[in-house]
Amino acid sequence: MVEMSCTNPEIPQATPIAPVPAGPSQWQIFHYNETIWPAVLELCDGARTSLAIEQYIFAADIIGTRLMDVLTKAARRGVHVRLLVDAFGSAELARSPAGAAFRQAGGELVRYNPLSRLLRNPISGMHRLHRKSVIADGRRMMAGGACYSDRMADWRDTMVRIEGPIVPAALAAFETAWAYANGISARRSRSQSAEATCGAGHWNYLTSDPVRPARQQIYQALLSRLRDAETSIDLATPYLFPYRKIWSALTGARQRGVRVRLLLPAVSDHPAIDLVSQRFAAALARRGVEVHGYLPGMMHAKLAIIDDWSMVSSFNLDMLSIGLNVENGLATTSPAFRAVLADQYACDIATSRRF
Template sequence: MILLTSHILVVLGVVMGGFAMLIVLQQRRSPQSAAAWVMFILLVPYVASLVFFAFGFRKHSARFPPIHFSQIRAVAFDPQPVAKILQAFGMPPASQDNHLSLHFMPAEARDALFRIIAQAQTRLDITLYLLDDDASGHEFVEALIERAQAGVAVRLILDRLGSLRRPKAALERLRAAGAELRYYSPFLHRLGSGHLNLRNHRKLIIADLACVWAGGRNIGNAYLAEAQDWIDLSFSLQGPAVQTYIDLFAADWDVIGSASGTLIAPDAAAGTVIAQLVPSGPDTPEDPLHDALVSAIHRAERSIWLTTPYFLPTEPLLQALGTAARRGVDVRIMLPQTSNQWVADLARGAFLRDLDEDGCLVLRLQKGMLHAKTGMIDDLAWVGSANFDVRSMLLNFESALMLYDTDSVAVLRAWFSSLEPLCAQGVVKPSPPRRFVEGLFRLGAPIL
């Protein structure tokens, strides 16, 4: 009996491992990611196979159909090469006449957030990764309750993992007020659906189909209270680019509920911002954000400035940055000295040392947490929810607003420069044990 049981377990392990490796090799992955998964499965097939079927899926088109984008007015002149590349991937074109207000300070973000909610007259469509159970989180939900009671249609999507510590009682009162609340990627799904690994990291609030509050900020004291040592970036947007946010929310809502239909934003804005929203994730058939950034970095002639809380780049991004620095481009990477994710801090060390040797300038913010996700490459910039890591570029549901006008890029560059005096330059030489651990974490970065 024991012999038969052992035989069955061996056969089961071989079948599960073989099936998992077959799927890995058929998926659109980097060679490093595929190799990491195959090695993991070969070394510990029973554990690795279960982990893969729960977490390993990247694109799951049957579950997440492509976003349906509405037609918007494209720029009236020849756009930048990156804008053309993104259109070739099926992204909406860059549009002009947008109005953008960047929120660098928590008070600015908070005022803009509650203003957009208070002024909503017909509908509020919201997607959040994290809603904290603290004073800011409760104030946010109370504001939504007031609008719902006033007859405003409120629809709220929360990522199930990110919302573990949500204000549950307040959200139940929000539902009682008539709002619709749905959770993205709930935990109770069949094994192999990929839900546990595919998190919705987008942050967006759309009021009356006309104004958007979005960026890298979640809702909580860490993001909206002045007393916190937390540097982040969000923005308010009006204009043609709002339509893509509407399409994005409609796609997220349709996946977890009944079809909502595509709505059209009113054509009302008189700004000077040229913008192009780029979603990424399982609902985009390829990797437009990642591939466009690789192309832009290779095309860079003067400078590449990045801010990110977590730095675990794909191999193409890492090589593009190192090559750019070696050919004389001013490459600067700003991140926190210590982030709120110790695993990411261990995994980033080897990458940063490589780039430091290539001539990139590593800037380590000495106090507080840098959570802003933005970048400037020559005459373009972007701001959004995507970190400069494998998960944001290839796994999560994300969004990044590309900016092509001179003023927007200049404002972001000035903000970056204002933070440089708060940073230490270069990389810290690790002890031999830490260097060994960082090397191990680097091997696992493709599956983190």
């Protein structure tokens, strides 16, 4: 599979990964795990002082062990490496030989919200770390939707590599999650979002956290953009189980003449969830929303392109991401960034079937 970017959705063309613009913010978009994973390995291998990693699914398989080897080598050469994984999604990593070697080299591995907490508090025990981010030296980062598991090797996903003023905000959010996972009382800030004017567009680092003041930041930003949309809404999500307000915003946009498109996997990795997603998809289609099922394989990207605003995130359009998960997203009004996402989205639509 290759990185795709096409201006004509009828004629997909293989092109290099998105160019990196000059200016205070440099970014690069990756559209498939086949290129995302090597980019993550390269970012980690190039770290000189620190690595801060958040991940929901970090399997102890081939790709997981390969990445752990890179992290272990980094720790051995003196890099301060902290790995925060979800206790449910990455249950085997801490007990694996790769996890043990990482800790022996000086790396720090912490599990977020161990399942034992379910017994003490069933609600807070369900909170999951759903972010997927890598922050190197406090200056460079990758964020988006990709996990590390061999079964996902051929998945369609999206990650952004970015440098610039937005990165310290991501590190601050990591520090808060790290403190919580370690049982440290972190100072509650009013918001973990940050804004930075980077290059040609305005960038926001957004978080959602069920136990923080920024509880529904991504949800609120998305909802606001949907309600204010004037010309077009393009969304991608692997799982669809939206809150009523999201539903109303989508159908309301159609009623006022906005083109609304929604991209889902034709078949996801969770057949039971597909039953729910497809019912919502069919209902939205009856109300004028263009719903497309991605045919080449599993589509795991979480994207929003609304008028001149775009976002890549870990945030699914489902109840878990909205109400229970710790999430993050990179949002911008950069025309160049939007153009790259829109070209790839057109290619995805061209290889999908409409519901």
